[in-house]
Amino acid sequence: MSTDAQNNLDPSPVSQVDFGYRTVALSQKQNLVNEVFDSVASSYDIMNDLMSVGVHRLWKEALLDWMAPRPNQILADLAGGTGDVSLKFLQRGGQFAHVIDINEQMLAAGQKRKVMNKYQDKLNWLAGDAQDIPLADNSVDRVTIAFGLRNVPDRMKALNQIVRILKPGGRFCCLEFSHVKNPLLSDVYDRWSFNVLPKLGLLVAGDVQSYHYLVESIRQFPSQAELCTMMADTGMAQIKVRSLSGGIAAIHSGWKLD
Numbered sequence: 139m140s141t142d143a144q145n146n147l148d149p150s151p152v153s154q155v156d157f158g159y160r161t162v163a164l165s166q167k168q169n170l171v172n173e174v175f176d177s178v179a180s181s182y183d184i185m186n187d188l189m190s191v192g193v194h195r196l197w198k199e200a201l202l203d204w205m206a207p208r209p210n211q212i213l214a215d216l217a218g219g220t221g222d223v224s225l226k227f228l229q230r231g232g233q234f235a236h237v238i239d240i241n242e243q244m245l246a247a248g249q250k251r252k253v254m255n256k257y258q259d260k261l262n263w264l265a266g267d268a269q270d271i272p273l274a275d276n277s278v279d280r281v282t283i284a285f286g287l288r289n290v291p292d293r294m295k296a297l298n299q300i301v302r303i304l305k306p307g308g309r310f311c312c313l314e315f316s317h318v319k320n321p322l323l324s325d326v327y328d329r330w331s332f333n334v335l336p337k338l339g340l341l342v343a344g345d346v347q348s349y350h351y352l353v354e355s356i357r358q359f360p361s362q363a364e365l366c367t368m369m370a371d372t373g374m375a376q377i378k379v380r381s382l383s384g385g386i387a388a389i390h391s392g393w394k395l396d
């Protein structure tokens with residue numbers, strides 16, 4: 139598989155991208171996303187529990203169930219935020235995890251978590267961009283991105299970078315919000331998303347706009363089939379998807395074979 143370091147040099151073919159329901163210049167989106175996570179970093183973990191009524195924990199467990207970490211494996215957890223996925227990876231016997239996030243406030247909030255103390259020598263908290271990952275080619279066994287790809291301005295660039303850092307035989311898993319097909323569930327989910335979440339955001343985090351962005355960005359994210367195609371375009375193989383909670387979230391998995 140060819141290295142995609144070249145992708146960093148080539149101008150992206152994309153110039154306009156979604157930021158929630160707005161279309162913005164590619165160069166603008168990251169700053170807007172960073173403002174969102176600067177604003178929510180200190181209340182991120184509690185808001186995650188409230189917004190999903192704790193279900194994000196089950197989704198993350200499902201991600202780890204499917205990944206089934208082994209003692210000799212190194213993980214790069216992109217958009218790793220406060221480190222949930224890396225922590226679970228280590229708790230389940232993985233060897234080492236790089237928690238990589240563009241937002242230092244999110245990483246700092248993660249490093250302060252008491253539950254991390256026991257694992258600090260197996261964690262590398264690294265400020266970095268998923269579109270230009272600060273790790274060597276062919277250096278990790280597993281790459282995850284949980285609720286992160288939605289926020290990345292140039293998703294193809296990030297996916298190509300993921301293939302670059304994976305060792306041959308390595309695996310990528312993306313946990314992300316997805317699209318509900320059942321009309322009844324979709325109706326309840328829309329009411330929760332558009333009516334309740336922004337109010338919770340205001341009450342707990344003192345921020346409505348960030349939670350409008352969350353809800354809108356979920357609706358703008360590619361379908362499961364589209365994301366599978368994007369992954370296949372990077373050369374990943376054996377691409378599979380599992381829907382969670384009726385499609386509210388989904389895990390996409392793909393392998394770098396050579």
Ligand SMILES: C[S@@+](CC[C@H](N)C(=O)[O-])C[C@H]1O[C@@H](n2cnc3c(N)ncnc32)[C@H](O)[C@@H]1O
Nearest residue numbers: 175217218219239240241244267268284285289
């Ligand atoms: C919704 S949080 C997810 C955090 C964590 N993975 C979790 O599941 O709890 C999204 C994270 O993506 C990060 N992020 C946004 N754009 C990024 C980029 N280009 N590269 C790396 N991280 C990015 C944000 O800073 C934020 O911490």
